[in-house]
């Protein structure tokens with residue numbers, strides 16, 4: 001039998017069963033398209049993450065939200081409260097996300113999920129089909145959505161080490177902190193969230209171009225917890241993450257059947273690291289594309305151009321002036337209406353939000369970096 005006619009054939013192949021791959025696969029359940037999801041990890045040994053975001057965009061996984069906060073503290077030498085009552089700050093555990101979606105995919109008739117298959121090559125051909133070659137099989141597909149991490153280098157990263165802890169007595173004076181800036185000579189802060197039933201997440205976070213030591217970051221978190229809340233806790237699990245912060249992403253070609261998704265497709269908000277909601281927005285746009293409708297993955301509007309420019313300037317300033325940047329960020333929270341800042345951080349500001357936020361930034365420094373950005377490569 002001819003090798004090519006005997007191989008499995010799909011309309012859509014999704015490479016990577018992570019956040020972006022599964023978000024798209026879930027939306028394709030019950031569609032007339034035959035879909036496969038291919039991942040190199042084991043089903044029962046998945047990398048666990050906790051995704052938080054402000055509820056500024058509706059998506060199909062809202063019922064998985066484990067926790068929601070209506071206010072967050074931002075603290076530098078003084079503190080301010082970010083009122084999130086209009087856009088609750090919510091958290092989804094990727095363990096719940098995976099279990100929910102894998103159960104639904106198992107029941108579906110049009111989607112195959114294959115674990116422990118490492119995609120090694122994708123060959124695009126002129127007949128509109130692509131060959132996906134893994135270490136244990138080859139399949140043919142119409143569309144390829146690829147979420148494998150890209151090898152491109154990014155100077156700035158958000159690096160964080162988190163401890164999930166359980167206190168043996170409830171913390172009466174606990175306040176969730178979005179950013180509790182330390183007095184280090186770096187852009188560094190602690191982050192803390194309640195997760196219900198005496199459980200909390202504490203994180204040490206850096207925006208940096210340097211390598212960081214995980215062990216010393218874990219010690220920082222312990223010291224922080226002990227200083228604020230005492231020693232009466234146990235660690236349930238740990239989390240470590242490095243999110244590339246860059247505005248230098250190569251965008252997809254709208255006419256191609258090979259489409260990058262997730263972080264390699266620029267879903268991370270460059271100046272904040274928030275990614276989850278942008279992945280949901282992108283998945284909705286890809287569905288429009290698969291349904292033959294017009295779609296806009298990265299709207300090239302004036303507003304978006306300004307936002308990307310601001311992200312680049314903020315990253316340049318954080319890189320060169322980490323200590324001053326903490327004051328700039330704090331003042332952004334302090335001087336602007338909470339809803340405005342949340343829309344800005346969530347990539348959904350109005351033009352007026354952007355104008356007022358820029359108005360409240362230190363103008364001379366931004367003008368200096370705006371001029372410099374014409375002669376330096378994007379971060």
Ligand SMILES: Cc1cc2nc3c(=O)[nH]c(=O)nc-3n(C[C@H](O)[C@H](O)[C@H](O)COP(=O)(O)OP(=O)(O)OC[C@H]3O[C@@H](n4cnc5c(N)ncnc54)[C@H](O)[C@@H]3O)c2cc1C
Nearest residue numbers: 016017018019020039040051052119241262263274275276
């Ligand atoms: C610890 C952590 C916490 C985070 N917290 C937040 C948060 O609070 N809020 C937020 O908005 N964002 C957060 N992010 C950022 C972002 O939301 C996540 O990283 C998100 O998982 C990115 O989705 P993705 O699909 O691009 O990548 P992933 O979820 O990493 O998926 C990629 C998939 O591709 C598979 N794969 C890789 N190579 C191959 C290959 N060769 N063949 C087959 N499969 C392959 C991997 O196994 C993986 O399953 C966090 C990131 C981390 C690391």
